[in-house]
Amino acid sequence: MFSFYMPTKILAGENVVHENPEHLILGRKAFIVTGKRSGYASGALQDVCDTLLENRVDFVIYDRIENNPDVDSVYAAGRQAFSCGADFIIAIGGGSPLDAAKAAAVYATNDISPMDIYKDNFAHKPLPIAAIPTTAGTGSEVTPYSILTLHSAGTKRSFTCEDCFPKTAFLDGRYTLELPLQTARNTAVDAMCHCIEGYLTNRASHSSDYVALEGLRIIGRCIPRLISGKFNTDMCLDMLWASTLGGITISQTSTTIVHSMGYQLTYCRNIPHGMANGLLLGAFLDWCWETAAHRIEACLHALGMNSIEELKSALHSLLPFSESVSSDEIEDWLKVSMTAKNVNTPPRKVTIDDERSIYQKSLL
Numbered sequence: 001m002f003s004f005y006m007p008t009k010i011l012a013g014e015n016v017v018h019e020n021p022e023h024l025i026l027g028r029k030a031f032i033v034t035g036k037r038s039g040y041a042s043g044a045l046q047d048v049c050d051t052l053l054e055n056r057v058d059f060v061i062y063d064r065i066e067n068n069p070d071v072d073s074v075y076a077a078g079r080q081a082f083s084c085g086a087d088f089i090i091a092i093g094g095g096s097p098l099d100a101a102k103a104a105a106v107y108a109t110n111d112i113s114p115m116d117i118y119k120d121n122f123a124h125k126p127l128p129i130a131a132i133p134t135t136a137g138t139g140s141e142v143t144p145y146s147i148l149t150l151h152s153a154g155t156k157r158s159f160t161c162e163d164c165f166p167k168t169a170f171l172d173g174r175y176t177l178e179l180p181l182q183t184a185r186n187t188a189v190d191a192m193c194h195c196i197e198g199y200l201t202n203r204a205s206h207s208s209d210y211v212a213l214e215g216l217r218i219i220g221r222c223i224p225r226l227i228s229g230k231f232n233t234d235m236c237l238d239m240l241w242a243s244t245l246g247g248i249t250i251s252q253t254s255t256t257i258v259h260s261m262g263y264q265l266t267y268c269r270n271i272p273h274g275m276a277n278g279l280l281l282g283a284f285l286d287w288c289w290e291t292a293a294h295r296i297e298a299c300l301h302a303l304g305m306n307s308i309e310e311l312k313s314a315l316h317s318l319l320p321f322s323e324s325v326s327s328d329e330i331e332d333w334l335k336v337s338m339t340a341k342n343v344n345t346p347p348r349k350v351t352i353d354d355e356r357s358i359y360q361k362s363l364l
């Protein structure tokens, strides 16, 4: 028995924003949520503004979303969306702006305290969202999740709201073509982790498996170009589609301890999200092998690989990491990572010794 719910309309291809205004314009006044860089550098913000101006739709640009935004900053964005009278949101960027937009959409229609976002239950529906990813990794354009930095917990924490699924997602390979190489690699590894983790959770189903493996097939074909750094718009659209497939996968399954453990690397060491996950993935798969060997082999086969060691080698090429980590730091991280919701989703029961071992094998 399984269910499959994916309410986001996906539009993909070159110039897809400009050619589909009826799916971008979800109301009378847009609140555009983006960061300081990605919306401008990708050309996506310009395409959005041109399309809104041509269709005489009023808009406000909110370009103050930082990397790994905290709850208070997205609360400020949401209250500004409310005070300016916006009735829909256009989210442009990587995971940070897209996740921030979902929280802002909730705060714009609900007069709640910042921390009430974690109640996952709101009196009023959030503003509708059109999402435009400018990295190929987050998959946030097709999930109901928003992952925010929560300083009081010393980590990142997600909230889930089915009404936060974006109404529409626009995938244009031009928007990721000029990404810094390491950002493209980090985000691609995040997409890979979404597919693999989703496939290995105890919530996986026939439908999510189908999506996850297709995502891994595409990522496997893109890995040589991710290593060489030779991109073109076709490859970028392929990776965007793979990222969206990863998002669809985890929208059904959630992620695993790779993500909840990785959040500590991001919060405490500022290691980018995808890189943090990728550093932990190999040791996680070794740990899962005993109970999920055939499932891991299916993932490797989809990637075009024969062993976990081959995957580790590819990850090593994609993710340069030379920082030193101490055992004391790992003990601190374990206190937080063991409280995460994801701790319940791997294919075998996880203990604090398991997580300690994964951290140690990955980082020491």
Ligand SMILES: [Fe+2]
Residues within 6 Å of the ligand: 138, 190, 194, 259, 273
């Ligand atoms: Fe992720």
